[in-house]
Amino acid sequence: MASTSNSTSSKIITLRSSDGEVFEVEESVALESNLIRRMMEDDCANNIIPLPNVTAPIFYLVIEHCKKHAEMKDNKEKKKELRSQGEELLKSDPHTYSNLMEAVNYLDIKSLMDLTAQWLADFLKGKSPRLIRELLKIKNDFTPEEEAEILERNRWAFD
Amino acid sequence: MTRQEKWRARKGVEIAGWKRSWVARDVGIYGNVKRRRTEEEDKRIRVRTGSSKAEEITRAEAAAAAAMTPHKPMAGGNIFFMDDKEIIIVEKKTLAQDTWRKRTHGVLKNVQWSDLPMDLLMLVTERLTPADHVRMSITCKSWQCTAPSILFSKIPVLLFIKNHTSNFFDPSSKKKHLARLGLRIVG
Numbered sequence: 001m002a003s004t005s006n007s008t009s010s011k012i013i014t015l016r017s018s019d020g021e022v023f024e025v026e027e028s029v030a031l032e033s034n035l036i037r038r039m040m041e042d043d044c045a046n047n048i049i050p051l052p053n054v055t056a057p058i059f060y061l062v063i064e065h066c067k068k069h070a071e072m073k074d075n076k077e078k079k080k081e082l083r084s085q086g087e088e089l090l091k092s093d094p095h096t097y098s099n100l101m102e103a104v105n106y107l108d109i110k111s112l113m114d115l116t117a118q119w120l121a122d123f124l125k126g127k128s129p130r131l132i133r134e135l136l137k138i139k140n141d142f143t144p145e146e147e148a149e150i151l152e153r154n155r156w157a158f159d
Numbered sequence: 160m161t162r163q164e165k166w167r168a169r170k171g172v173e174i175a176g177w178k179r180s181w182v183a184r185d186v187g188i189y190g191n192v193k194r195r196r197t198e199e200e201d202k203r204i205r206v207r208t209g210s211s212k213a214e215e216i217t218r219a220e221a222a223a224a225a226a227m228t229p230h231k232p233m234a235g236g237n238i239f240f241m242d243d244k245e246i247i248i249v250e251k252k253t254l255a256q257d258t259w260r261k262r263t264h265g266v267l268k269n270v271q272w273s274d275l276p277m278d279l280l281m282l283v284t285e286r287l288t289p290a291d292h293v294r295m296s297i298t299c300k301s302w303q304c305t306a307p308s309i310l311f312s313k314i315p316v317l318l319f320i321k322n323h324t325s326n327f328f329d330p331s332s333k334k335k336h337l338a339r340l341g342l343r344i345v346g
Contacts, residue, residue: 094272102270105279113282121286129298138272141300150297156336157293 013040014048021056022048025063032066034108054103061089061100062107069111086119094136128158273301280305288331 011027013036030036039049051059065082072078090097101120104112124132133140142150151158284292284305296306317328328335 098272098275099270101275101279105276113279117279117282118286121283121291124283124287124295125291127294129294132295132298136272136298138299138302140298141273142297147297150303154293154297157290 015059016048016050017054017056017059018052019055021059023056023059023063029063029066029070032070032109032111034110035106051107053106055099058096058099058103061096062103062109062112065100065104065112065115066109069115082115083119086116087123090119090123091135098136273299277304289329290332 012024013027013030015023015025015030015036017023031040036049054062065086068078068082068085072082086097089100097116097120101113101116104116127135132138140147280302284295287295293306296302317330319326319328326335
């Protein structure tokens with residue numbers, strides 16, 4: 001809010017999350033999302049833009065990440081900060097992280113899609129399926145026989 | 160009476176040809192189309208959004224639905240086309256429809272890891288080494304469909320024959336592995 005002086009020229013866009021909360025976002029930030037961009041191009045966004053698939057807490061996270069990402073382009077420290085934040089979230093609250101990924105995918109924000117995928121990939125590196133399940137709280141839906149068979153078939157990956 | 164006409168009679172819809180459908184305002188926006196929105200519901204929406212023109216909002220919402228389609232071919236479910244003010248909804252059953260329904264019926268509250276769409280998982284898997292990819296893909300059933308095939312992996316692997324068995328060399332881990340390709344090498 002401190003930067004009102006230089007952002008007066010940019011347009012403010014109003015967005016409404018699925019649980020009815022209204023967000024006011026600068027145009028430059030909102031246009032990171034290809035979904036919102038397309039809606040603006042189609043000229044049906046002169047009022048409040050509804051985002052029926054995103055809840056308020058998740059949308060808040062997305063905006064934060066968008067802003068940081070815009071700042072980070074020429075700032076290596078910011079890049080590190082954002083990265084450690086993402087990893088922190090992945091460790092402490094994997095459920096929110098999956099929601100974030102889905103929301104970013106729905107809003108079609110290319111840069112964040114790549115970032116979140118990269119963090120998850122880094123996170124998965126060198127971990128066993130059992131550890132991944134435990135950390136991300138994924139339910140194991142294989143029967144013991146199926147699992148044994150798959151493990152046997154892919155034994156090379158566990159050498 | 161044809162099947163289509165029967166359907167129309169049952170639903171009480173007057174449409175000429177299958178391409179014409181209900182106007183966006185009349186369609187319960189993202190879900191399956193079961194009934195028209197009542198006057199009262201219309202009013203409630205108008206009050207909730209604080210707009211005197213309910214139509215503007217529904218148009219925006221309709222466009223949101225339309226904008227969703229082009230990059231969501233894998234999500235399956237209903238397909239929306241934008242045709243001036245009209246939306247055509249084609250029912251298409253796919254494997255992912257359950258997930259789709261969860262997502263389209265109101266709030267996206269509980270996306271589990273296993274619900275993530277395939278294209279999103281692809282973004283992750285293309286950043287992994289073959290061994291990591293295999294380990295990730297066997298954590299649960301819905302991730303199993305991302306399982307890599309050695310023959311089509313992004314990182315090239317070297318296949319070779321040794322002692323009558325097929326082997327491959329994974330350059331990312333610099334290790335040789337026994338490949339189970341289902342090929343029998345007759346020697």
